Amino acid sequence: MEIRPATTNDLEGIRKIYEDAILNTTAVYEYEPFDMAYMQRWWEEKNTHNFPVHVAVEENKIVGFCTYGIFRARPAYYPTKEHSVYVHPEYRGMGIGKMLLEKIIALAKTEGVHTLIGGIDATNQTSIALHEQFGFETVGHLKQVAYKFDRWLDLVFMQKLI
Numbered sequence: 488m489e490i491r492p493a494t495t496n497d498l499e500g501i502r503k504i505y506e507d508a509i510l511n512t513t514a515v516y517e518y519e520p521f522d523m524a525y526m527q528r529w530w531e532e533k534n535t536h537n538f539p540v541h542v543a544v545e546e547n548k549i550v551g552f553c554t555y556g557i558f559r560a561r562p563a564y565y566p567t568k569e570h571s572v573y574v575h576p577e578y579r580g581m582g583i584g585k586m587l588l589e590k591i592i593a594l595a596k597t598e599g600v601h602t603l604i605g606g607i608d609a610t611n612q613t614s615i616a617l618h619e620q621f622g623f624e625t626v627g628h629l630k631q632v633a634y635k636f637d638r639w640l641d642l643v644f645m646q647k648l649i
Contacts, residue, residue: 488583490590493540493552498526500549501542504573513608513640514573516633532556539594543574543583550578553587555595558604566601572614584617592621595649602648609641623647 493501506520521529533540533554543551555568572587595603605623607614615625627644634640 488550488586489544490541490586491544493542495530497542497549497552498523498530501540501552502526504549504552504575507576508573511576512611513633513635514611514614516608516635516640516642518635537598538568539591539598541587541590541594543578543587545578548575550575551583551587553591555591555600555603566599567604568595568600568602569604569606570595571605584614585620588617588621592647592649600649602646605645607643607645609643615643615645618645618647621647 502521502523505515505526508514509517509520530540532538533556536556538554538556540552540554542549551572551574553570553572555570558564558567558569570588570591572584572591574583574587592603603623605614605618607618609628623645624647625643626646629642629644631639632642
């Protein structure tokens with residue numbers, strides 16, 4: 488397993504992981520998968536702001552990725568970043584999410600980020616437990632803020648001061 492900085496050649500692999508998360512989970516509060524034009528804009532925004540995107544690679548296959556980005560657009564929020572960690576469905580439960588979360592925390596420390604925020608679906612106990620292992624605390628629970636799969640979803644905010 489290798490974790491390395493992503494390149495534009497990795498965007499299709501990242502897109503496929505997003506697609507599964509959108510279509511089959513509540514990890515992403517979206518209805519329609521992203522197309523490659525969207526992914527290209529996403530990539531350009533990450534590069535414009537110098538936000539890291541790292542991928543987990545197993546036998547030349549993208550099996551997970553991590554990144555962080557803008558938490559809120561106002562300048563005073565700049566030291567706070569919202570992070571994301573996603574793992575390919577066939578590779579979940581193998582410790583890849585843990586490696587990616589560890590990586591994004593290390594990158595945040597290197598870049599002088601003050602705090603990381605994770606927005607996690609309240610039913611995703613696996614992700615919540617993983618974040619707790621790394622010292623994230625639940626700082627908010629927003630009830631019924633999204634609607635997907637014919638049900639209302641609660642969003643939990645978790646925070647780690649770097």
